[in-house]
Amino acid sequence: MALPVPSERLGLRRSIVANQMLLTAATLIGVTVSVLTRQVIDGAVFFAGAAVIFAGVVAAMLAPWERLPRWMMGALPIADVLAIALLREAAPLAGLGLLWAFPAIWVGMVFGVRGVVSISVVVTAVMIHQALVVDGQRFTSATLVLPFVIAALSSMSHFTARRAQAQRELLEKQSAELRRAVDRARRQEDLVTEVLDAVDFGVTRVTPSGDFTVTNAAHALLLNTTDAFGREVAVFSADGSTIIAPEASPLARARAGEVFEGELVWYGSPGEDRRALSITSRRLPASDIGEAGGVVVSRDVTVEEQARRAREDLVASVSHELRTPLTSIIGYLDLALDDPSITGPVRDRLTVAERNASRLLELVADILAMSTTSREGVGVDLDLRATDLSAVVRAAAESIAPRAEDHGIRVSVVGEAEALAVVDARRVRQVVDNLLSNAVKYIPRGGAVEVAVVCDVRSVAIVVSDDGPGIGPGEQARLFERFFRGDAVRNSSTHGSGLGLAISRDLVRAHGGEITVRTAPGEGAVFTVRLPRDSREGL
Template sequence: MSVPGPSRPQPLLGWYGAASLLALIFAAGLGAVVLAPQTGPVAAWYPAAGVSVALLALSPRSRWLALAVSVTVVTAAASILGGRDPEVTLVYATGNACEALFAAWVLRHGADEVPRLRGTEDMVRILVAGLAGAASITVFATVGAATLTSTDPWAIARTFFTSHLAATLIVVPAALSLAATRERPRRIAETTVQALALVTATAVVFWPGHGLSLEFAPLPFLVWAALRLDLRVVTLELVAVSAAVTLFSLHGGGPFGYDFERGAVGADSAASLVQLYLLTSAFLTVPLAITVEQRRSLIGELLDSEQMTEATLDTTAALILVTDLAGTVVRVNQAVTALTGYAEDELLGRHIEDMPFAPPGSSGYPAGLPEEPDGQVGRETGAVTRGGDRIKILWNTSYVRDERGRPTYVVITGTDLTAERAAAGLNQHLLQAAITTALIGIDPQGRITLFNAGAERLLGYDQQDMVGVPFVQVIESAQLVERTGSADPVDAFAALVGTIGAEGTTSQRDWTWTGEDGRRLTVSMTLGIAGDALSSRVGYLCVGRDVTEARASQELLVAALEKERVAVERLRKVDSAKNEFVSTVSHELRTPVASIVGYTEMLQDGTVGEPTSMQGRLLASIERSGKRLIALCDDLLTLGGLDSGSAEIDRDVVDLSELVDAAADAMRPLLAGRDLDVDFGATGPVEVLGDRAQLDRVLINLLSNAVKFTEDGGRIECRTEVRDSEAVLVVSDTGIGIPVEEQSELFERFYRSSTAQDRAIQGTGLGLSIVAATVAAHGGRIDVRSAHLEGTTITVRLPRARVSATPGSPR
C-alpha cells in the first residue's frame, strides 16, 4: 500500500497564477450566465464564485484588495457579455467580490497558511467560509433585486445562497488539493475504471429525456473514489459531476430536469434542488476522502515509527527483551542474539523465567516486576552464552503503558558488565599488589578513601585504620604549616589542592611524611584531580614515592660536585697564575737576552775589537742560543695574548694564495741542503678577513714542522682552495707522522709527540699551540689526519671574506 507522506505548506499564487484564475473566473461566469435557464433570474450553478474564493485564499493578503477589484471587473464583464442588465450586474459583481473577501478571510483567519485538507476541521473551515460568502452575496443580490427588479426576493435569496454555497464547497477543495504538494498513491488502472463507471452512471441518470429517480446512482462511485483514490481525484470528479448534473438538468435531463420540463417545479426551485444535490454529494464524499487520506497519513507515520523503533532496538548495544503482562517474550533485539548466541526464534514465546542463557538454578530471571506502576527493578545476574562463556549483566525492568496509563508490555533491558567487572577486579588487584608506590584516594573534604598496599608498606599504617582520616595527617605538621600557612586540617588541605594547575595535577614536590613508628620519610608527592564523565571532580588522588635514600645520595653527590667545583676553580686560578707567571718571566727574560744578543753582534762585527776565530765561533753560538730564547719568549707572549684575548687582530682582507707564494721564498733557507720535493700550489684568490702577520705565522709554523719532521726523499705539499663558504689551507707531508692516540694532545703547550722525542728532533712544542689559538681567534677550525710513520695532513678552514663590489673596497 502506498502511503502519502507529510505535506508541506500550501504555496501562494504568483501574478501568473492569479491571472490564470481570473481568466477561469471570466470563462466560468460567462458560461454560467449563458447556460442559465431563460425563465430563471439567475444561473443554476455559479462555479466562478468558488474560483474567486480560491483566488484570494491562495494569494498573499497584500494583494486581496487589488484582486477583489479585478474579480468585480471580470465578473461584471462576463455577465454583461452574457446579456445581463448592467445595473444588476454591477451589484452582483460587487457582491461576488465581497463574497470572495469574506470567505478568504475566514479560511485564512488565525493562520498564515492556507488550509491543507489534513482533517475534517479543514472541511468545517471551508463550510463556514462558504456560508459566510454565500450569506454576503445573498444580501447583495436580494437588496439589488428588490431595488432594481420586480423579481421575488425570496427566490433570489434561495437560488443565490445554494448556488454559491455549492460552488464554494465544490471548487475550493479542488483548488486546495491541486495546489497542495504531497506524495499520492498511484492506482492508474483503478482510477480509470472508477472514472468510466462514474461517467457512465452520471450520463445514464442525468441524460436529457430520462426522468427516473436514480440520482443516487453516481454517489457510490464518488464514495469509491473517496475510499480508494486520491483526494485530488475525488475533488476533480466532484467538480466534473457538478458541471454535468447542472448542464443536463438545465436541458431536461435527470429527475430535476424532468420535473422542471413537466412543470412540477419552477426554474428557481429546480436550480435549488440541483445545488442541494451537489451539496449533498460534496458533504458525503469530500470529508470521507479527507478522513481516508488522514488515515493513510497516520498509517504512514505509524509505519515510520515502527521502522524507527525496529532500527533503534536493533542498533542499541543494550539487551532488550519485551514481554506481555504474563511474562511471555514477544520481542528481542539483535544485541541479545549477538551477546548470548541464541537466535530470536529460540527466545520468542518462552517465559522470561525460562531463558536458555539463565544460569542453572536461577529464579525470577532476569528481574522481577516493579511493585509501583511507575517504578523499575534493577538486578545484576550472571548469564551463560551458547558457547559456555559466563558474563555479567545488569537488568532493569519497567512497564510500557498506553495513553490511559494502563500497563501493556514489560520491557527488560540488560547492560553487559563483564568488561567493567573485570576491569574493577584488575584495578583492585593492582591496588593490592606488592608495589612500592603509595596511592591514596581522597574525597573532596580531604578524608582518605583509598589506601593501597604501597602506602601501607611505606607508612606502616593499616588500610582500615586510615580510611576516613584527614589526608594532611600523614604530612609532618611543621612542614605543613610552613608551606600552607595553617595548622587546621580543612584549611591546610584547601591550600594544598589550591596549587593544582590547569593540567589537573600539582607539580611533583618533596614532602616529609611521618610513619606509624615516627619515622620521617622524604616522599616525592603528586596530587591530582580524580573525575569522571559525569562529574568534573569526585575527589583527588595522591601518588607518593619514597625518595629518602635517593635524596641522601643526591645530597652527597651535590657535596662532591661542589668540592670538585672548588678544586677546578683552584686549578683554574693556578693555571691562570702559571700563565701570568710565564708571560711575566718571558717578558722579563726577553729584555736581557736581547741585550746579550745585541752585545754579541757588536763583538762579532769588531766594534770593540776584532775577535779571534775561536771567539767568533763562541760568539756565533751565543747569538744562536740568544735568538732561540728570544723566539721562545715571543711564542710564550703570543700564546698569553691569544689566551687572554688581549692580542689585537687586524681584520683586513688577506689572500691565502699570496701568503703561500711569500712562504715559498721564506722556506728556502730551511730547504737548503735538504732532499725534499716541495709543491706550493693555489687555485686562485682565496680571501679571508684576518691579521696577515698572524696568518703568515700560522703558515710558516705548519711548513716548518713539515720540513722538520719529513726525512730526505719525502714530499711536502701546500695548497689553498675554496669549499662552499670556507677558505681552506692544506699542508701535507710524508714525514714521521703522529700516533693516533696522541693526536688529542697535539695542540697543547709544550707537547711533543713520542716519535719526535725518540728521534731527538729539536723543538719547543709551542708552534701548533700558536697555530690552534690563532685559527680559533679567526673563527676557524683545524683538522688533522695522521698516523705513525704515515705522514701528516693538517687542514685549516677559515670563513671566506665577503668583499664589497664597490670601487676602492679592500682586497
C-alpha cells in the first residue's frame, strides 16, 4: 500500500491521537462506574485491560507515525479490541463492549473495507467465544447484534471517509486549477501592462463610479495637468484659444459616462510650450455583474496639428496673393474680348486664357474658403435672414443651365414653390452650386439632374439627385475629406480641387444642419442637405 503524502500522514497522526484519547476518556468512565457498582469479577484482568488502553494513548502521542509503515498503525486498534475484550470478560455485566465502537470507527476510516471486515470478524469471534466460555456471559441477541452494530459503524465511517477523500481530491483539483488560472491571469495582466506601457498613446479604464484604473505610463505623461512648477495647466478647445472649464474637460466628461470620438484639446496657454491631444471615450460592454465602465484613449497630435495649421496658413497666404493678380488678369481679358477689333484666332486664344484663368480663380476661392473654416465648421460668418430656399435653388439651376446644355445634361427643379428658412442665402447658394457643378461635371452626356425642395415643420431639405455612375463603397466614407478625389475622377479629364464637398459640409454644419449622400455603383447619387427652419437655434 502506498504511503500517504506528508500532509496526509500528519492528519492521520492527529486522528489516531484524537480517537485514542476519546477511547481512554470513555474507558475511564466505564472503569470508574464498574468499580463503584462492584461489577468487576476479576480485578487483575480488568485493570490489565484498562492499563493497555491507557498505555495506548501514550503510545499514540509519542510514536513517530510519520515514519512508521502503514500496517503498524493497525497494531493500536487491535490492542484496543483485545483490551476491551479483557474488560468485558472481567466485568461481563458492565456493558463495556460498546467501547469497541471507537477502534471500529477508526479502522473503517483508515483501512477501508479490509479494516471493516477484519474488526467485524474479530469482535464477532470474541463475542461468541466469551458467550460460550466466560461465566456470566450468555448467548443472547446482543451476541450477534453488537458485532453487527460495530460493523455498521465501521462501514459508515469507511463510506464517510471515502466521501471526504473524494471531496478533498476535488477541492485540491479545483484549488490547483484556480492557482493555474490566477497565474495565467497574472501573466496576462503583466503582458497587458507591458504592452500598454510600450505604446505611445495613453490608455486608461474608467470604472462605473468614475475612478481611473489600468492607467499606462503614456496616459500619465500625456494628461499631466500640472506644469514643472506644480501649477494647473489650462485646457483649450480645438481652436486653441477657447478655454475649457474643468468640469467640461474630456476627462471629466469621460468620468461622467459621456462617449465621444477624437476630441481635440490643447493643454497649455497660447505662446507656451503646449501640446495637442486627441481624446476618445468609449463605453465597455456590460458584464454579468452590471455596468463595466469605459476606456479613455489619448494620443499626442501636436506635430500633426502644428503641421496642419502651418499648411493652412501657407495655403491661405499663397491663395490670397494669387487672387488679386488673377482678378486683374481676368478683368483685362474681358476688356480685350470686348474689343471689336480683335480677330477670330486671337479671340479664340483669349477665350481659352480667360476660361483657364476663371477656373484657376475658382480653385483659389475654394482654397481660401477652406482655410477660413475649421473641421468643426467654426469661423464661418453667417448673415442669417429669412430666405426662400426654393428661389435660391431655382436661381442656382438657371445659372448652371448653359453649362449643363453644353454637356447634354438636363437639370430640373421640383418640390415646394416656397420654402422659407432663416439662413445665409449666399452660403446656401454656394452649397447648391457645388452640388450641381459636381453633378454636371461627373455624369455622362445625356444624363439628368433633379433638384427637389422638401419641407417639414422643423427643417427644409434640398435633395440633388443624378443618374450618373454612382460612387463605390470604398470612396463614400472619404467624400467629404478635403482634397479627396476618387479614382474615376483622377483618371478622367475632369478637373477639380476636391474641396467642394468639404466646404459644403462645413457651411451646412455652420447652419446647424447636415449633408448626407446615398449612392451605389451604377445607381447614381443622391445628396441631401437638411437645414433647420431657423438656423439661429443651432448656433
